[in-house]
Amino acid sequence: MKYINLNDYFLQIKKPKQYSIEEVLFTGQAPDKGLFAPETFVHYDKTLIKYMKGERYADVAFRILYPYFDDIPEKDFEAIVHKVYGKIKAPVRELYQNIYILELFHNWTFAFKDFAAQLLAGVIEYFLKKTNKRIVVFVGTSGDTGPAINEAFWKKKNIKVYCLFPKKGVTPIQRKQMTTLGENIFNIEVDGDFHACQEMAKAALNDDYMKYFNPTSANSINWGRFIPQEVFSFWFYSKIAEYPEPVIFSIPTGNAGHIGANFLAQKDIGGLPVARFIAPHNLNNYMVRMLKNMKKQVAVTRTYNCLSNAMNVKQPNNIPRILYIFDNDMDKMQKLIYPVTISDKRTADIMRQVYKDQNYLLDVHSAVSMAGVFDFLERHPKYRDYKIGAFLTAEPAKFPEKIKSIMGFEPPIPEKLKKQLAAPEKNVFSLKANDLKGLQEIVYNTRKSS
Numbered sequence: 001m002k003y004i005n006l007n008d009y010f011l012q013i014k015k016p017k018q019y020s021i022e023e024v025l026f027t028g029q030a031p032d033k034g035l036f037a038p039e040t041f042v043h044y045d046k047t048l049i050k051y052m053k054g055e056r057y058a059d060v061a062f063r064i065l066y067p068y069f070d071d072i073p074e075k076d077f078e079a080i081v082h083k084v085y086g087k088i089k090a091p092v093r094e095l096y097q098n099i100y101i102l103e104l105f106h107n108w109t110f111a112f113k114d115f116a117a118q119l120l121a122g123v124i125e126y127f128l129k130k131t132n133k134r135i136v137v138f139v140g141t142s143g144d145t146g147p148a149i150n151e152a153f154w155k156k157k158n159i160k161v162y163c164l165f166p167k168k169g170v171t172p173i174q175r176k177q178m179t180t181l182g183e184n185i186f187n188i189e190v191d192g193d194f195h196a197c198q199e200m201a202k203a204a205l206n207d208d209y210m211k212y213f214n215p216t217s218a219n220s221i222n223w224g225r226f227i228p229q230e231v232f233s234f235w236f237y238s239k240i241a242e243y244p245e246p247v248i249f250s251i252p253t254g255n256a257g258h259i260g261a262n263f264l265a266q267k268d269i270g271g272l273p274v275a276r277f278i279a280p281h282n283l284n285n286y287m288v289r290m291l292k293n294m295k296k297q298v299a300v301t302r303t304y305n306c307l308s309n310a311m312n313v314k315q316p317n318n319i320p321r322i323l324y325i326f327d328n329d330m331d332k333m334q335k336l337i338y339p340v341t342i343s344d345k346r347t348a349d350i351m352r353q354v355y356k357d358q359n360y361l362l363d364v365h366s367a368v369s370m371a372g373v374f375d376f377l378e379r380h381p382k383y384r385d386y387k388i389g390a391f392l393t394a395e396p397a398k399f400p401e402k403i404k405s406i407m408g409f410e411p412p413i414p415e416k417l418k419k420q421l422a423a424p425e426k427n428v429f430s431l432k433a434n435d436l437k438g439l440q441e442i443v444y445n446t447r448k449s450s
């Protein structure tokens with residue numbers, strides 16, 4: 001598979017420059033800051049979809065992802081995928097009649113981001129072993145990506161991670177998940193919001209000085225962080241439906257990498273019969289406004305500080321990729337996507353309702369996903385007979401303060417998180433927003449450590 005720069009696509013350049021997967025992973029974005037995307041998408045054979053029914057997660061992931069990584073010998077890629085996903089947990093259950101949940105939060109850092117972060121780290125490590133090159137990885141986080149990336153790259157040879165997080169925007173547990181690892185992991189608390197962190201991480205990629213350190217990105221602007229998430233739809237489908245039965249999926253949306261990758265699974269592109277995607281947002285609802293106004297770009301507002309803090313993204317990075325996936329055709333998008341804004345009050349109400357109905361504790365992000373399902377069914381009762389799958393993205397224990405204030409009790413905290421909460425912080429720096437010079441100094445001063 002060859003990759004192109006989406007800026008070339010939007011400029012309608014006839015023969016856009018092609019990139020290999022290695023170039024894509026090791027640069028994160030094109031020199032002019034364009035996003036990479038594959039030249040073509042993969043349509044999976046229906047027998048392959050049927051065959052997935054009894055398979056393990058690693059097998060499904062290998063089949064779905066290999067076409068995007070086919071510069072790597074098949075056996076090598078299979079080995080990477082099995083090493084990363086061999087013991088992964090992604091359980092599915094029916095919570096209400098015809099409403100299913102996929103729990104994506106049982107692994108390394110108790111967040112769905114682990115799936116893509118670990119695979120990206122596995123593939124990067126594979127390429128690095130062949131070259132002996134040293135790289136630095138920049139990541140801007142709103143709270144859940146940082147822990148997942150730091151953990152995935154922790155102790156990996158010839159890699160240093162610089163993780164920028166909003167000083168006031170992450171929970172104490174998320175902070176400790178990032179800051180207690182040490183070794184090759186460096187954390188920078190930024191006096192600003194997620195966008196300030198993301199902008200600094202992106203600016204670092206294009207900075208002439210940083211180029212000396214071979215920078216790449218571990219945000220979902222990096223295709224290697226984006227595409228592994230596509231597997232979720234196939235896995236979920238294989239657990240709840242019989243091909244070609246249509247289903248509906250609800251995917252909580254912030255930076256739109258998660259839902260964007262899953263759009264690729266849909267029948268016109270990937271072959272999976274997903275009738276609709278529910279895209280629930282918190283008040284940071286760019287895609288809702290986009291589809292309401294049928295405009296490819298809408299005004300960027302301020303960041304609203306909502307309960308689902310990891311989704312507090314005022315301008316999602318992945319919109320150009322989504323437009324590309326839909327052939328730059330907003331009518332196609334509107335037919336498939338049901339975008340909805342979920343208030344904090346509604347989020348909290350759904351948490352209480354689901355707990356009362358099913359004795360099931362949702363985290364604040366997963367609650368947005370479930371709220372999307374209920375809202376969709378109220379608006380479109382004709383879909384009541386469909387199987388609907390809600391993607392649940394984080395473990396409630398990561399947000400104990402919020403759970404306590406909404407539910408009146410604290411969630412049980414897994415042992416690993418308890419240990420991290422009690423551990424001392426390592427390699428933590430502070431910077432003001434936009435202080436690229438300060439970031440350069442940190443990278444320079446830590447170049448010899450670990």
Ligand SMILES: Cc1ncc(COP(=O)(O)O)c(C=O)c1O
Nearest residue numbers: 144254255256257258310365393
């Ligand atoms: C727990 C959780 N749920 C949902 C999302 C939304 O995913 P995306 O930003 O890819 O839209 C995030 C993103 O950080 C998250 O951390």
